Amino acid sequence: MSTLSIRLPESLHKNLKKISKKEKISLNQFITNAVTEKITAVETEIYLKERANNGNKKNYIDVLEKVKDIEPDELDR
Numbered sequence: 001m002s003t004l005s006i007r008l009p010e011s012l013h014k015n016l017k018k019i020s021k022k023e024k025i026s027l028n029q030f031i032t033n034a035v036t037e038k039i040t041a042v043e044t045e046i047y048l049k050e051r052a053n054n055g056n057k058k059n060y061i062d063v064l065e066k067v068k069d070i071e072p073d074e075l076d077r
Contacts, residue, residue: 016030016031
């Protein structure tokens with residue numbers, strides 16, 4: 001486990017304390033969760049961009065052409 005000291009505007013710190021108290025978790029856990037969510041979002045974006053760059057349009061069209069041309073079910077409209 002690492003220790004990190006950060007400077008926050010007073011208003012942000014106040015809101016963090018308020019929300020973490022409402023969620024019944026520590027301020028450290030709230031910040032850890034927030035950082036985890038952000039890292040996951042950034043890593044997902046990088047992964048999807050890499051996959052897109054490796055894509056092959058011809059293969060994509062070939063797969064789409066295998067889909068039957070039928071009307072959707074009533075519940076899918």
